[in-house]
Amino acid sequence: MNVSTYSGHQESKFSQFSSLSLADLKKLVLGYRAIVAKLRRHKIPLRTPRSIGREVVHAKVGKDLQDFGVHKSLICHCSPFFKAAFTSGFEETTTGIIKLADVDVEVFELFFQWLYTQQIGEPEHYAIGPAIWDNKSKAYHDYKILFGTLLRLYIFADMVKVPTLKNDCIEKLSRMGHQVKEFLTESENVQYVWEHTREGDLIRKLFIDAIIWNDGIISFQKTLDQLSEEVRLAILLAMKSIIDNARVEIMEMGKSRKNLKHLESLVTPFAYPTNYYEKVGAENNKKGGVSSGSRAEASEELYEVEKILDSKWVNGLVSYKAKWVGHKQDDQYYSADNFEGAQELVEEFHKNNPHRPHPGVKYY
Numbered sequence: 001m002n003v004s005t006y007s008g009h010q011e012s013k014f015s016q017f018s019s020l021s022l023a024d025l026k027k028l029v030l031g032y033r034a035i036v037a038k039l040r041r042h043k044i045p046l047r048t049p050r051s052i053g054r055e056v057v058h059a060k061v062g063k064d065l066q067d068f069g070v071h072k073s074l075i076c077h078c079s080p081f082f083k084a085a086f087t088s089g090f091e092e093t094t095t096g097i098i099k100l101a102d103v104d105v106e107v108f109e110l111f112f113q114w115l116y117t118q119q120i121g122e123p124e125h126y127a128i129g130p131a132i133w134d135n136k137s138k139a140y141h142d143y144k145i146l147f148g149t150l151l152r153l154y155i156f157a158d159m160v161k162v163p164t165l166k167n168d169c170i171e172k173l174s175r176m177g178h179q180v181k182e183f184l185t186e187s188e189n190v191q192y193v194w195e196h197t198r199e200g201d202l203i204r205k206l207f208i209d210a211i212i213w214n215d216g217i218i219s220f221q222k223t224l225d226q227l228s229e230e231v232r233l234a235i236l237l238a239m240k241s242i243i244d245n246a247r248v249e250i251m252e253m254g255k256s257r258k259n260l261k262h263l264e265s266l267v268t269p270f271a272y273p274t275n276y277y278e279k280v281g282a283e284n285n286k287k288g289g290v291s292s293g294s295r296a297e298a299s300e301e302l303y304e305v306e307k308i309l310d311s312k313w314v315n316g317l318v319s320y321k322a323k324w325v326g327h328k329q330d331d332q333y334y335s336a337d338n339f340e341g342a343q344e345l346v347e348e349f350h351k352n353n354p355h356r357p358h359p360g361v362k363y364y
Contacts, residue, residue, distance in 0.1 A: 158197065
């Protein structure tokens, strides 16, 4: 089809709408949306990036001012801190260069990778093996260093105002702390968090809960002896809150004469990393107008799941590879949380593949 023929085809295709009034067009659009809503079965939203442009700015990082070139629209979209630096008339706006001498290179490298991939590091960095339980092994040593780097990445994410990255750090830190419990109770790590965060920051609650719920009585006393008075007071107040909540729940159960099977307030919150997530939404973006939870100008599109092909563990979470209606083969694995709209297909897959990884089973 040549250009002129295609143009004429397009005109004839849309000429049928030219005589419609605005009200009729609105009804047509609403009707179409209703039809689409009915067809959303087995469709899930996945983030797809749009163009991030060609303009590049530079971050000079660490004592040696190592250079990182990054797309301006990407870093400004994700971080109000960098948006202010590169668009508000500061020196960085003119030069396109920002110096971050106090930031560790390995921390910025993780941030840089996260900007483009929306994940922290490579999955194999967080692989769990028996060697990590030997505190004299190289695997344990490397895992401990990685934990410390993630702590510093969390503090950096707080500085540059990217709550989604903070939440991703919480996810990694809590899972690593679940495997090697002393990481979240070591006085060095606890003190670092208290020195670099504000009161009310949820990472403090993560560490306090780990100390309260995970330490045995001997370890608990040893940990307390190594902590500052400020941290000990925070732990004491948290324990008082747990006791008060349990007392109220017991009284309520007594009034309703329910059987005392378990107390929700006495179940550790530590198993659910989302308890320590910072809220990400419109309330975070009123000042800067920046959505920090996505890639540059990312949008959500609906993809229809035709079939679940496989499941595997990715960063300790069950993830699925799927066949998408109308799309070529996709070998990427997506978190099980994305497949809430395709539960029938998920259940069918596990029925046919009972030995494949599935939600509800802890991965160690």
